[in-house]
Amino acid sequence: WVVQLALGTGCRQGELVSLRWRHIDFDNEVLVVETSKSGESRRVPLHPVILEELRRRRGTPEGYVVQRPDGEVPSQHSISIAFKKAARSVGRGDLRFHDLRHVAASRFLATGANLPEVADLLGHKTLIMAKRYAHTNPNRMKELVSRMVINAPDAQE
16 A cells, blocks of 8 residues: 555655645645655645545544554554565565655656656655656657657758
């Protein structure tokens, strides 16, 4: 669940672990990050699949959104360890939980979002920082390049 939430929101691990139900605005379909790493709050639009799961799991306002099956709130360290173990089990021991933010940004970019929108989603103050997270897809790049007009109809060499 925490991996799906990370992929669907682009939120940082700490933001997800500290997320309480009062931070979910079901009426406006957004997640509210009260204090991010940048020191500012932001509103993250919720994907319909994530929103549906949040509605299914909905708890009390002060309850935590991310919980273990026993109801305890996991630490960032325990989530990192579990993620690393899962990554190794599929032959990708090089992955870290933070990489999910990069995947979310790249997927958002692939929908047609622009860099300022990626920066806004991730809570970055600068486009330079957002660019570090927005990895382009080589196949999409090839497709886009093939659509370019390189010769004007009457151009002569």
